[in-house]
Amino acid sequence: xxxxxxxxxxxxxxxxxxxxxxxxxxxxxxxxxxxxxxxxxxxxxxxxxxxxxxxxxxxxxxxxxxxxxxxxxxxxxxxxxxxxxxxxxxxxxxxxxxxxxxxxxxxxxxxxxxxxxxxxxxxxxxxxxxxxxxxxxx
Numbered sequence: 001x002x003x004x005x006x007x008x009x010x011x012x013x014x015x016x017x018x019x020x021x022x023x024x025x026x027x028x029x030x031x032x033x034x035x036x037x038x039x040x041x042x043x044x045x046x047x048x049x050x051x052x053x054x055x056x057x058x059x060x061x062x063x064x065x066x067x068x069x070x071x072x073x074x075x076x077x078x079x080x081x082x083x084x085x086x087x088x089x090x091x092x093x094x095x096x097x098x099x100x101x102x103x104x105x106x107x108x109x110x111x112x113x114x115x116x117x118x119x120x121x122x123x124x125x126x127x128x129x130x131x132x133x134x135x136x137x138x
Contacts, residue, residue: 016074019063026082031066031073035059 010018016032037059044050066073 012072013074015061016063016072017079019061020074020076021080023063024080025063025076026080027077029066029069029073029075030063031070033060033062033064035062 012032016030019032020030035058037057039055039057041053041055042050043053069075
């Protein structure tokens with residue numbers, strides 16, 4: 001049995017790609033931004049051997065605009081392309097309505113009276129179903 005992983009390491013570029021996708025960015029070159037802090041303390045192995053020490057913590061990670069790709073910068077259009085907004089497929093259901101004594105569909109075209117598969121069993125036609133106000137898949 002394999003041991004359970006307790007660490008995952010990522011190259012800078014993969015971190016940038018994940019942040020681009022998380023932010024929903026689709027264009028521009030973006031680079032990893034690291035915000036550092038600065039601190040100081042007297043540190044040593046004992047109170048008699050203290051040394052003034054600077055500490056530089058990582059405060060935040062982020063993205064900043066860049067001019068070209070590198071090991072720290074990624075083109076958002078390449079790693080997170082915008083999805084095209086395709087129109088939803090047209091419905092195959094048609095609302096049948098009587099119009100001037102003629103049964104018409106959504107576009108107003110006359111519809112020939114024909115029995116539906118369900119209506120064949122009951123002896124009903126599309127026209128009868130339309131009068132009842134039901135939707136019928138063509």
